[in-house]
Amino acid sequence: MTVTEEILSLKKEKDAIILAHYYVPPEVQKIADYIGDSFYLSKVAASTDAKVLVFCGVSFMGESAKILNPDKTVLMPDAEADCPMAHMADIEKIKELRSRYEDLAVVCYINSTAELKSHSDVCVTSANALKIVKALPNRHILFIPDENLGRYIASLVPEKHFIFNDGRCPVHAKVTADAVKREKEAHPEAELLVHPECVPEVLALADYIGSTSGIIQYATKSDSASFIICTEEGVLHELKEQNPTKIFYMAEDSFRCPDMKKITLEKVLAVLKDGSDPVEVDPGLADASMPPLKRMLELSK
Ligand code: 13P
Ligand code: SF4
Numbered sequence: 001m002t003v004t005e006e007i008l009s010l011k012k013e014k015d016a017i018i019l020a021h022y023y024v025p026p027e028v029q030k031i032a033d034y035i036g037d038s039f040y041l042s043k044v045a046a047s048t049d050a051k052v053l054v055f056c057g058v059s060f061m062g063e064s065a066k067i068l069n070p071d072k073t074v075l076m077p078d079a080e081a082d083c084p085m086a087h088m089a090d091i092e093k094i095k096e097l098r099s100r101y102e103d104l105a106v107v108c109y110i111n112s113t114a115e116l117k118s119h120s121d122v123c124v125t126s127a128n129a130l131k132i133v134k135a136l137p138n139r140h141i142l143f144i145p146d147e148n149l150g151r152y153i154a155s156l157v158p159e160k161h162f163i164f165n166d167g168r169c170p171v172h173a174k175v176t177a178d179a180v181k182r183e184k185e186a187h188p189e190a191e192l193l194v195h196p197e198c199v200p201e202v203l204a205l206a207d208y209i210g211s212t213s214g215i216i217q218y219a220t221k222s223d224s225a226s227f228i229i230c231t232e233e234g235v236l237h238e239l240k241e242q243n244p245t246k247i248f249y250m251a252e253d254s255f256r257c258p259d260m261k262k263i264t265l266e267k268v269l270a271v272l273k274d275g276s277d278p279v280e281v282d283p284g285l286a287d288a289s290m291p292p293l294k295r296m297l298e299l300s301k
Contacts, residue, residue: 088167
């Protein structure tokens with residue numbers, strides 16, 4: 001049997017589903033039951049009947065899936081695959097700001113540790129942050145951990161007062177406006193589609209700003225023949241699947257998340273075979289971090 005055949009047969013035998021983020025390698029996306037952005041995958045994780053969830057992504061994704069499904073087994077093909085931004089906020093700072101602003105909502109990007117979620121009022125993803133922030137009654141918003149996504153949402157909700165955090169995605173934030181301008185000059189006919197984790201100077205050049213799913217949907221619906229893609233290169237797989245005649249240029253040559261690329265077919269097979277290292281979240285921490293996740297799912301309906 002090939003690795004793929006073994007995965008498919010074990011999946012049935014163990015009543016498992018495979019969830020994959022658009023940033024994992026194409027061969028892993030191909031064997032997944034559900035491929036999507038962080039929001040879509042969290043909804044799938046919250047509603048599945050399967051006994052076992054194999055989460056092909058980084059640790060905050062598996063951790064959130066386990067928090068939403070304490071009784072299910074959640075397996076991560078590589079426990080070391082972690083999002084550096086998930087750790088980039090300080091709990092003491094959150095407490096200090098809460099004592100300063102009575103009416104403070106701590107809005108936590110889902111790319112965060114369970115510990116940070118447990119000190120937050122609501123979680124968001126790049127696909128639902130605008131809707132959720134607008135729906136909150138609070139005027140003061142502390143947005144953690146991504147400063148770039150926070151500043152983008154703040155620009156769309158000028159009636160609220162935002163406090164930003166010193167955190168960012170190292171993969172998206174390193175792309176400069178100069179690099180993007182060069183790509184636009186080389187392909188003036190192409191539309192520029194940008195993920196909101198990029199810096200404001202890059203967002204200012206965009207024809208469209210949105211989550212990975214948003215970018216794929218926009219390119220699919222657009223009449224344009226070519227696009228410059230300013231997010232992790234893993235989205236190219238689905239973009240090309242859905243748009244075989246359209247042309248996609250990357251805004252930067254090595255637009256790659258090293259942690260997402262740790263997920264391989266062999267590692268998916270290994271966790272399915274031996275069920276090793278299921279994701280565990282301390283029950284107290286799980287109880288404290290579930291409400292902001294549930295509130296996100298409620299408010300984004
Ligand atoms: P989305 O899946 O919300 O587009 O976010 C991208 C990301 O960086 C996930 O780690
Ligand atoms: Fe984290 Fe950035 Fe990788 Fe997404 S692309 S997992 S935000 S490091």
